[in-house]
Amino acid sequence: MILQFSIKNYRTFKEKAVLSLIASNYDKDTRENENIAYNEKFGLRLLKNAVIYGANASGKSKLLDAFGFMRHYVLTSSKESQKGDEIDVFPFRLNSATEKEPSEFEIIFIYKDTLYRYGFEVTRKKVISEWLYYKPKTKEIELFYREDNKFDTHPRSFTKGKTVIKEGLVRDNALLLSVAAQFNDKTSINVLDWFERLKTISGLNESGYRGFTMSKTEDPVHKAKILDLLKAADLGIRDINLQKLDIDKLPKDLPKELRDKILREMHEEKAEFISDVLTTHKKYDINGRSIDNVNFSLDDDESSGTRKFFALTGPILDVIENGYTLVVDELDSKLHPNLVCKIVSLFNSKELNPKNAQLIFNTHDTNLLSAGLFRRDQIWFTDKNKFGEAKLYSLGDFKSDEVKKNEPYEENYIRGKYGAIPFLGFFENLNTILSHHENEK
Template identity: 50%
Template sequence: MLVQFSIQNFKTFRKKSTISFVASNYDKIDLEESNVVNIENFQYRLLKSAVIYGSNASGKTKFLDAAAFLRWFIINSSTKTQEGDKINVQPFAFNTHTEKKPSEFEIIFIIDDTQYRYGFEANKKKIISEWLYQKKLNLKPKEVELFYREKSTFTFHKLFKKFELLQKEGDIIRDNALILSLANQFKVKVARKLVKYFEDLSFLLGNEPNYYEGFSLNQIAEKSEIGIKIIETIKRFDIGISDINVKEIHIDNDKYNNLPKEILNKFIELKKKEKEIQIIETEAIHKKYDIDYNFVSSEAYDFDNTESAGTQKLLALLGPIFESLTNGSSLFIDELDSRLHPNIVSHLIKLFNSSESNPKNAQLIFNTHNSNLLNENIFRRDQIWFVQKNRYGEAEIYSLADIKIRKNSNFEEKYLQGSYGGVPYIENLSDLFNSPENENEK
């Protein structure tokens, strides 16, 4: 499970910014059984979900971008980058002190009975430092250093002994590649375990469902357990769909001009990108009635042309959500509520905040503008986070649990009033519509 994630000097976050999943003792009685997991070995409790609020351009999405970059770089820096390639970090640009300094990332997480703390500092040219620690409280209540990197100086624990010998013999560590990523390629056991953890993290970034709908459609086509849950969920959300058919269209590369226009355009786009071509046709099954509302038949309609943007996004979301719940992994979603009714969103959140539907303790992290979710029946105070940007363009992230509020306060009302921050300050716009005559009179 994810315990904590921190970034510094990355995009709009100049100072160190941290989101923690450690439940506060102040809120100990609130939604304790549903929203909190007791981690006995480590003597603390972890939250199953977190929501991030903030005004437009405050940095909500950029915080998720940082976590997505961390994952990508850990998995791919040893295989998909070459010597001399630039590292895709973006230091805070609006300050002369930080624009040329490295960006920093650190994450704390638990796998089985072990807690790991991993992080690195990097600029566009090279890794400045990198570290990995582990803690097993059933043995010793302190961290053990597994490796530490400071520019071209390295220290390794015995778990990395073979990797250390390879480095001394062949100087295999590149300036722009992470030790953790490289050690995974050389089959260091603990590195493979950790990289697998990051591979299981899922990110749904961007508002367009076609970025991530493929997984959901494939699950339905394969009639997997996840695919069955997707269809049953859509039925129960009163959308009017009684079933979904998904089938792959096999295409002769030389004879595709007779395809429907929408499919043909997708096919041509994929060919240009030289990607593996898989065209999926999706049909929504609706019931048809006569003039007296007697059931006549079930008819299939093209899903993309018939169903609303909200229904299409719901279908795209459900696959990754059920995969996360099945595997007990963490899922990051940018603007979960976009195009969806608040009642549907709250039900999706409650899938994670439930021991029945979430027995493996998957975690959901998302950002939103939907203030209806600021409800003490859905979230505890320590699950609610705000991103606020100051006049110098610097963003900070903080929890509602850090703010002194009265008991039984209306979270939504206070937030919209600006009591917690994370809302835009909007100047008067009415004078934009004043006539030149009125301006002269003034």
Template identity: 50%
Template structure:
């Protein structure tokens, strides 16, 4: 589970911003929305939502966490010496534009608490640190800066010690990623969390996860569960079928690099499967309004954008809940009805339906969710930009005098919590001005 994520000097975040899933002392909705971790004395939230005006930093916050995940996963295997690190500092300040960006995450994985972070410029890792807490005391596993790398004598010995002594760690590669690649047991466990437990996607585009949902339709049990979700969402879909194309039929039309990548990602001995479309089945009725069979539609060409998005979302949604993952979604509410989004949130905020303690972190403009029956005050977050273009992140629980049964939505839209646009006079572009009359 995610405990805390901190980012500094990345995109619109100039100063440090901390996104915490630690529950406050408040006991509202304790039974469902909070997970107790008594061995570490923690209470963790099952979900968190971020509100803010357009361009306030909501998406940049998600992008920062996903950058950290992707860089941990790929820095040792997909980059070469001299490759630029795809990090972007806050560029609206002459002070920060050349300073390193900083990322740190604290998480719980298989009964062990980890704290890991790094600072980086586009050319090098400036600092990197890794600690863990198997019981009560936090132990330093390694610390890296421009002066060198300090390793734990027993837990990071052997080949990792040899690589560090021989200065064979690339300046643009993370030591955690390298150590995991060389099967250091503790590094492998931490890497597993980034690779298997931290799942992020864009609610604006299904390109990165539609293939996964299509593949799940080919599994009878998963297909039935996906259909159940579609029916409960009032989409009146009886069945779904996935259309596939033989790889050899289309391979000639694909770029050589993509052909090779598809082959590499396919298990040896199996032909690559290319998914072309999904067919949805809906009831057809006769003149007496009696069911007369089913009609097939193309999900891409015939169904609504919301239906298409929710279908593609069902695969990752079930996967996350089944495996206790952290689900980070940019613009979850895009193209989905507010009531449907509320039901998705309710799945995570449920001890019964979410027994593996998956977490949902997302941003939205859907103020209908600002309801004390859905979220505690510490689950509601805001982003706001100052006059210098820098984003800040804060929680509703940071405010004093906010009642547990308060009208969060009303107060938010009225600007009591900030994080709303300061709108000007939209009639101005349509109104003649003195300069126009003087021409």
């Protein structure tokens, strides 16, 4: 589980921003049994989910984008780039002092009963610094600290990392962690394994994970679970089946290269291509009696919300079954507010989420604030000042006399009590401005 994630000088975040999933004592008697996972070894109370609010362009998506960048860079820096290749990182560009400074990332998490703290600073050209600490018992131990091309390593617990350094195998634009994992350093492999289990997806474009869900339906057990979620969402879907591509029905205007590729893979590799997902609905007679089933095309007949929820079922079930962390940008897009509430409740449930999977997402759906699903320390905001600098803060950061436990969070947020809403004063004068332009014609 994630304890804390922080970034600095990345995208819209000039100063350090820290997202903590360590539960505060401030809310200790609020949803303690549902929303909290207790780690006995380290004596930690950890939050199962966190929601982020803010105005458009305030940094909500950029914060979650930072999760995606860190994950991708950790998993690929040693094998998908060459010496001299640029690192795909973007510092805060609206200030001359930071645009050429490094961007910083750090994450603290627990995996296999060990607490890890890992981070790095990078520019577009190279790794400036990198560090890895772990806590197998009660004391945090430094495994390595890197500053440019100078490395300090633990003499006993990071020996393979020391070897790759000595052999000059760590490029300026690659992470020592990633290289050490390639050479079978056990601790580095554990850290990379955890990053594999950190899932980041877009709620605006489900095409990136719909195929994953489709593949899950070919297993009867997983298909049954996906159907249970679809039925629970009250979408009217009774069954789902994959429609395999028929060679004889390939579109006539399909480019020849693509057609040849499909035919070759189908013949030589026995590959199967899916042309659609068919959803089964009940058909009724005039008296309301079920008389038959009708198949709909997921692409042509179902709503955009149904298509998105179908795609989401695969990642959600995968994360919950394995105790992973799911980060979703714009979870509420295309989905009914009540359905988003049910997804959050799924992660809160002790029975349905026994391995304490975590959900981190941003949203504009203020209904969630009045649904009683969150503690104050789970509600976060991004706000941007006149210099374009975003900041991140929690409702739990407010003093107890400023924000009370049972106050109407949704109403107070909308009226601006917590900040993180757009300033729309221009709209108040818009009618006058437009009338002035009309008179000038």
